[in-house]
Amino acid sequence: MSCWQTIQDYGLRSLGIGERLLPRSDFTLCDQVVLIGSGMIWNVYFGALALAMGFFLATALALGKASAHPAMRKPAEWFIFVFRGSPLFIQFFFAYELFVILPDAGLSIPLGVVTVTAGTDMLTKAALGALIVLFFNTAAYSGEIFYGALRSIPKGDVEAADAYGMSGWMKFRRIVWPTMLRLAWPSYTNEAIFLFHATTLVFFSGFPAWRQKGDALYYASYFADKTFNPFVPYPILAGYFIVLTLLVIGLFGLVNRRLNRHLPVETRRRIRYRPQFIR
Amino acid sequence: MKKLILGAAILALTAGGVHAQTIRMGTEGAYPPYNFINDDGEVDGFERELGDALCERAQLTCEWVTNDWDSIIPNLVSGNYDTIIAGMSITDERDEVIDFTQPYLPPDPSAFMALPGTDIDVAEGVIAAQAGTIQASYIADIGATLVEFATPDETIAAVRNGEADAVMADKAYLEPIVAESGGEFVFLGDDVAMGDGIGMGIRESDAELRDTFDTMISEMKEENLINPMIVKWFGEDATIWE
Amino acid sequence: MFSFCSDPSVLPDWQWFACYLTTGKHMGFYASFGTVLLLLAITAPVAMAFGFAGAMAARSHFPPLGLLGKGYIAMVRGVPDIAFFLFVPIALDQALEWLRHKTLCPDWTAPIRQGNDFVVCAQAKLPLSSSPQSVHDAYSFALAVVAFSVVFGAFAGNVLVGAMRAVPHGQLETAEAYGMTRAQVFRRILVPQMWVYALPGLSNLWMILIKATPLLFILGITDIVYWARELGGMKTGAFAYPHGDWRLWYFLGLLVFYLAFTKLSEVVFERLMLRLTHGQATMGGEAQRKAPA
Missing domain, CATH: 3.40.190.10 (Periplasmic binding protein-like II)
Structure with a gap:
């Protein structure tokens, strides 16, 4: 079987498209590269969506933690503490246990003739359940990073905004938020890298894999298990992740350039290498 | 001459090895009643009892090691222990990578x-x-x-x-x-029904050790020592050797 | 443990639990908390050493060394730690045995790779198959320390490179004006001064390291997660203390452990930061200077 044929059969296998059965014998290098690559779709899916949604929750959490009002501060502090203070894999375990009992707890909504239980059974699937956990997890970590940045916004910037008569939303939108992002960006890049790495835990010890649809690590360990040789599939997986990490660093670097475009070149360099909270 | 001495040395080494060498028995320790960790934290179960009996018969010193199921074969071939005795069914794909003794348990459905x-x-x-x-x-x-x-x-x-x-x-x-x-x-x-019974996995390069255990299993089968163990651990209804 | 534990099946509840929680297996579970703490205690300084070496190499003006340092930091940071742990320790073990084989058994003619098998002479085995189990445990623990240190050293290296760059240039220039050589500036000014900038990053790294310890079980170490799974799993009548699926309770225990440990670390780092910022030209140092007045 040619490699092109393999790509057609297994390129989208992780989504359930293509050949139903995984390769069973005579594993070629091409099989391994294609299937593990196919699994990367899930890693990118989890990472990108959790990051995109987490960004907004993180901003809210940072503002909450910086708030003077205990009713806002306490919940944000606890949320950040619990999700930053426990291993992701324990979070997956508890989330799965919780999601599994949800339908029994009676979250089905009677709608006249039909009863809709939609949503709750999706939660036990990795596609939604694991995404929620990763979303909360990255929001907590990024929230802490943003909070740190919020505290180090130069006083002068805020005072200048006050002097211009800006207030409330406009001050936040124009001054506080952009400055916070600028300060937090290097650490936030690190958090993004960590998050993509963390997506490998989803099927490894968290959520079950349905119909052999899994992420890159799932297929890598499938091959390691069938060929009894860990030295081919895991380095392939590592290679994919190095490429993904470089892409993330590149993309975040572009955003960083934009965030700092008003600064003189010399200062830009300094800010980029500012040692910060890595995750 | 040098070759001869060397050959003799190797012979002495391997011959002595069969008796004095420590054999490390790899198991999972999470699959009762085949093998599990008992309340004292020791490896226990059918395979512990059988393995100890085989080692005693072969006059080997055996040491029990637990290993995660996923990496149990890679760690055998890279030499971290010498046998797998972990309820492992003999299958063609496994047989390509490691060797098996004859089954000590009939195919378990x-x-x-x-x-x-x-x-x-x-x-x-x-x-x-x-x-x-x-x-x-x-x-x-x-x-x-x-x-x-x-x-x-x-x-x-x-x-x-x-x-x-x-x-x-x-x-x-x-x-x-x-x-x-x-x-x-x-x-x-x-x-x-699947698999060809459950046997001990041994490195392909370790033919001698496989033969040793193979002989011991035959002896124990002939003396009808394995069947009582099966009944003890798997119950009266379990499939036993004819 | 207790004298009344001989037949658990007839015991009343509290005695049953007293016996259950003190079985040899549970003792192994409690001891594994020590294993995890020991790993953290050893890994942290070793990873720092790796990080320091990496950072120094990355800063080097000698291109191959600089490339090596940068490559190490970039490559290892790019790979998820699980993927790394799944093949690097086995590879490391084989590499060590191969080296020992080459030096200890030069007369050996049989190939080392026989099909799938990796065969070295008996003397080259690490540890020797005749050595007691405790030596094997110590060896796999050492491998785990190295694996963790390599991964976290790369991250620490990244933090330290940043911290070295953050030390105000004026301080370094002043040192040069005093006639210090490049090495002296590095030793006397740069390294002592960089810690205050490195600490936030390093403390975060420590927090991540704590939360990476569940991966120990991949490395074949019976850590707290292994025991929690093993003890929490359903136990049938083959066991002296049968019970249902209690994983939830054991994992709850782990959750509490990790949260408490994180809290403790946060407190310690806060104190450390307070001491390090003393007299520094940073916002924190400035605040301390003004406070007593």
Whole structure:
């Protein structure tokens, strides 16, 4: 079987498209590269969506933690503490246990003739359940990073905004938020890298894999298990992740350039290498 | 001359080795009643008793090591222990990579376990299995919806909470669970025979060790010493050697 | 443990639990908390050493060394730690045995790779198969320390490179004006001054390291997660203390452990930061200077 044929059969296998059965014998290098690559779709899916949604929750959490009002501060502090203070894999375990009992707890909504239980059974699937956990997890970590940045916004910037008569939303939108992002960006890049790495835990010890649809690590360990040789599939997986990490660093670097475009070149360099909270 | 001495030295080394060498027995320690960690934290179970008997008979010093199931074969071939005695079914794909002794347990059927009242064709249901087991491959083959979990406990939990219609595993593993569940679980459909029995896995380059254990297993079978152990650990209904 | 534990099946509840929680297996579970703490205690300084070496190499003006340092930091940071742990320790073990084989058994003619098998002479085995189990445990623990240190050293290296760059240039220039050589500036000014800038990053790294310890079980070490799974799993009548699926309770215990440990670390780092910022030209140092007045 040619490699092109393999790509057609297994390129989208992780989504359930293509050949139903995984390769069973005579594993070629091409099989391994294609299937593990196919699994990367899930890693990118989890990472990108959790990051995109987490960004907004993180901003809210940072503002909450910086708030003077205990009713806002306490919940944000606890949320950040619990999700930053426990291993992701324990979070997956508890989330799965919780999601599994949800339908029994009676979250089905009677709608006249039909009863809709939609949503709750999706939660036990990795596609939604694991995404929620990763979303909360990255929001907590990024929230802490943003909070740190919020505290180090130069006083002068805020005072200048006050002097211009800006207030409330406009001050936040124009001054506080952009400055916070600028300060937090290097650490936030690190958090993004960590998050993509963390997506490998989803099927490894968290959520079950349905119909052999899994992420890159799932297929890598499938091959390691069938060929009894860990030295081919895991380095392939590592290679994919190095490429993904470089892409993330590149993309975040572009955003960083934009965030700092008003600064003189010399200062830009300094800010980029500012040692910060890595995750 | 040098060659001769060397040859003699190797001979002495290997000959002495059979008697004095420590054999490290690799097992999983999480698959009762085959092998498990007992309440004292020691490896226990059918395979512990059998393994100790085999070692004594062969005058070997044996040491028990536990290893994660996923990496149990890679660690054998890279020499971290010398045998696998972990309820491992003899299959063609495994046989390509390692050698097996003759089976010490007859082929153990696999079974489906479900909640009472489940009435489905297994080929159309959602079946849970531990990832990387022969049952997982079998379920994928027959076209049922396979749900793979990392540990056996999770597969049982999946049936209990309705995630899966049934779980497929070795019957010997499921039997006590069904028996002690007080009717919570029942067997579903027919048993499936798979594998060529359960044997000890040994590196292909270790032919001598394989032959040693092979001979010991034959002897024990002839003296009818294995059957009582099977009955002791797997119950009266278990398949025994003729 | 207790004298009344001989037949657990007839015991009343509290005695049953007293016996259950003190079985040899549970003792192994409690001891594994020590294993995890020991790993953290050893890994942290070793990873710092790796990080320091990496950072120094990355800063080097000698291109191959600089490339090596940068490559190490970039490559290892790019790979998820699980993927790394799944093949690097086995590879490391084989590499060590191969080296020992070459030096200890030069007369050996049989190939080392025989099909799938990796065969070295008996003397080259690490540890020797005749050595007691405790030596094997110590060896796999050492491998785990190295694996963790390599991964976290790369991250620490990244933090330290940043911290070295953050030390105000004026301070370094002043040192040069005093006639210090490049090495002296590095030793006397740069390294002592960089810690205050490195600490936030390093403390975060420590927090991540704590939360990476569940991966120990991949490395074949019976850590707290292994025991929690093993003890929590359903136990049939083959065991002296049969029970249902209690994983939830054991994992709850782990959750509490990790949260408490994180809290403790946070407190310690806060104190450390307070001491390090003393007299520094940073916002924190400035605040401390003004406070007593």
